[in-house]
Amino acid sequence: MNMDHIFSDLRPIVRSVPAVQRKTFKVIESVRRQQNSQGEHSHHENDHLENKSFSRVQTIALHFAEGASTTAKQIDRFLKQWGKSLLPAKGYLVLVDQTCKLVQFAGNRIVWQPTGYPGPSYLVLIGIDLDRDRVNHEWAKIVSYST
Secondary structure, three states, X not given: XXXXXXXXXXXXXXXXXXXXXXXXXXXXXHHHHHHHHHOOOOHHHHHOHHHOOOOOEEEEXXXXXXXXXXXXXXXXXXXXXXXXXXXXXXXXXXXXXXXXXXXXXXXXXXXXXXXXXXXXXXEEEEEEOXXXXXXHHHHHHHOEEOO
């Protein structure tokens, strides 16, 4: 069946992307002037300002080394300790009892589901102003290695 007549009048929707507001550049210039007047930063350090992300949202992927394990209770405590800074989290984890579970965290609620996921264990956190070093340190504390 020839369907050319059905699709012949369709045209792509063209949406314009709003231009970057001049305020953004004014803020960057203001910060540069302030840093230069305070003499705190060299010229080279100021060059990095335009490449720096001002986003406070971060994604942190946490992995298990082979043979590592933890409990659902430890993961629950780990996720809840970040409070409102942690938005969603999701991952596949092999627990101490050797079962693989899908864990999903959102709105301070944690859901565990059995899964047949065959890959390596991992957990991804998305949050606001999370301290990556502290998250990694706390993660290392709850992951144990079986020998």
